[in-house]
Amino acid sequence: MSEQIALNNGTDRTKEARMRELIGILNAAAYAYYVEDREVMSNFEYDRLYDELTALERETGVTLPDSPTASVGAGYKAVSKLTKSEHEYPALSLDKTKDRDSLPGWLGGQRGVLSWKLDGLTVVLTYQEGRLQKAVTRGNGQIGEDVTHNAVHFGGVPRRIPYGGKLIVRGEAVMRYDDFERVNRELPETEAKYKNPRNLASATVRLLDSREAAGRPVTVCAFDLVYAGDDAGISDPNSKNAQFDWLAAQGFTVVEHTPVTPDTVVQALEQFERELPGNAFPTDGLVLILDDEAYGRSLGSTGKFPRNGIAFKWQDETVESRMIRVEWSASRTGLLNPVAVFEPVEIEGTTVSRASVHNVSIARALRLGAGSRVLVYKANLIIPQIAETVESTGETFVPDACPVCGGTTSIHENEGIETLYCDNADCPAKHVGRFTHFVARDAMNVLGLSEATLETFIDAGFVRRFADLYKLERYRSEIVTLEGFGEKSYDNLKAALETSRKVKFSALLNAAGIPGIGKDMAKQISRYLGAGAYERFMTLISERADFSAVEGVGAVINDNIYAWADDADRLSEFTELAAELDIIDDVSAAAENDGTAAGGTAATPIAGKTFVITGGLNGFDNRDQLVAFIEDRGGRVSGSVSAKTDYLINNDVNSGSGKNKKAKALGVPIISETEFMEMCGADA
Ligand SMILES: [Zn+2]
Known part of the structure; x- marks a missing residue:
């Protein structure tokens, strides 16, 4: 293990330095070209340097984060509107089934490929002469919108590929759940929040200004090779499985898939099912396609569905419950979100009593009067939803007064969807939201200061501005007499606030x-x-x-x-x-001293490397501390082991844990905390 580390740190150093240099030159040239409309080097020169970089990346197996080959670059472009573009190969949608036992028969003796049906926006990528030429949204299947200016900034979309012929690939533009939460949280308060990762990914793909799009982490996962020339060098051009392998080798991020036969398809489906709850990306079921492309095509289509593939959706278990009320929960933006509260029921192993009903339009259509009988299910086995109202006792009550401040509410309409807002600019909900964000773990990290307490303090006038929280002793005598708030709670809160002063x-x-x-x-x-x-x-x-x-x-x-x-x-x-x-x-003094001018931490031994941490730690108090240590040195920490992981940190190097197994399968080195510290130069 330590030999591997020595190699990575030693021989690759000079290559890495050259790669950094090339990236700097290429990105500056691209920026000048795309943004400033200025040519600082000939295309020939650009290509020569680009090829040198690609060769180094292939040789070292490292792609540095801002490499132009990694599709995040400096070339931003804004368009005034999206232009329509006709698809050379129309996209059809697949027939659906919820019956897993029908799948072996559907394969009819053929081999197939089973993959996630990712829930995002489909984008069709066209390459010519090794370059991304065009990216067009699926649109209605016949005509989509040109989003090339944004696509070059998304993950999974190589700007350049080794194959020089014409290539058309379909991919799904998706956003991870955690990235969705973050981007949504960081949106300006004036902007409406997105309801789910699909909406946000879709809006991002269609942004007019690519600088904005580039700031949002969207990944395009290739799921269908539509066209490649005979000279592409695919090991078996007629095999969908082989096509996926080839796409991955060209630098695309290919959707997670597995080859299946009639005997293994249900088993493979169950494996996907087990992974479902922990999925980083939103999905909408699975897709099964025939491996033999020519045979699949020969089957033609039934009306509007092609016969070579089928979508599988999980049969959602629905359970009946009875409505108690609809709560309108206020958010920082003043948006009031309807939440159905019903008698607790058990679905897929957990007790569920609340489900978002998204907006006024849906809440009204469901007619959720108290006592109404509703069918509840977990969408994709995860998110509780109301499927339908079996028997309604009356209309859904939509309040004309804000449940937080009592001020007036108004209904905003956008593209036929109605949403409810509190009109009061000083609504404590907006105020409380500011403070809840302020005390959160990634912010001031004031432990144990709940939203309810903040609300009480704000209502009582103890807290108006951030600094007031640190001057609470002025109100000590009043606070300790508040209901449910004794001396002990006050002392605990005071201690938490004192700790948070160091930030x-x-x-x-x-x-x-x-x-x-x-x-x-x-x-x-x-x-x-x-x-x-x-x-x-x-x-x-x-x-x-x-x-x-x-x-x-x-x-x-x-x-x-x-x-x-x-x-x-x-x-x-x-x-x-x-x-x-x-x-x-x-930035600690140590990290700064061995860093370079640009960005401060660029030259630390672990800069740009991705780590996954598992198991107990010895030298660090907790995982957050180690994460901070890595991030301070320009490294990254990811939750799961993938081909992009550089090291798995696990003190139990030989454990049989899932992460260890996956790391071994992918050839990701597993290192102990001590080895990790040696790697960092042990400047802890
Ligand atoms: Zn209000």
């Missing part, structure tokens, strides 16, 4: 609630600022420095920063708060 600058910046600046963006800015981050930040603000120069920040966030800073109330609230705190820099 990393990135966490403080996240806590400030500047639209678009969440945990990750705050870290990015903090690393850029380096030592004395708070003072530097305030200086740069006063000089009106351009933050869009910071990697990953961009013009929108820069505008948000100044919209925030120009609001005297907000800025003074921030400085007043800072005076109460002990702000520490994200």
